Amino acid sequence: MRIKYEELNDEEYAFQKFKALLEEQLGRDLTKIEARKIRWLSGWEHETVGVFFDLIHEVAGKKNKGGL
Known part of the structure; x- marks a missing residue:
């Protein structure tokens, strides 16, 4: 059985996915401080990173559908 969010175990990969x-x-580049904080968050345990990533993705999907 595959571990959920296993691919986010690599900090650099997680950072790039979050940043993208x-x-x-947002339709813009992250500021230096925003990117620094996302890099910090990307270093957390992979399951925590995955949960935040999924939450952001879900909210973005609702926003794009007019749900927010």
Whole structure:
């Protein structure tokens, strides 16, 4: 059985995924401080990172559908 969010075990990979998701949804590049905080968050335990990533992705989906 595959461990949920296992691919987010790599801090650099998690950071790049988070950064791309946020920049896509915001329509702009992250500021230096925003990127620094996302890099910090990406270093957390992979399951925690995955939960935050999924929450952001879900909220972005609702926003795009007019739900928020």
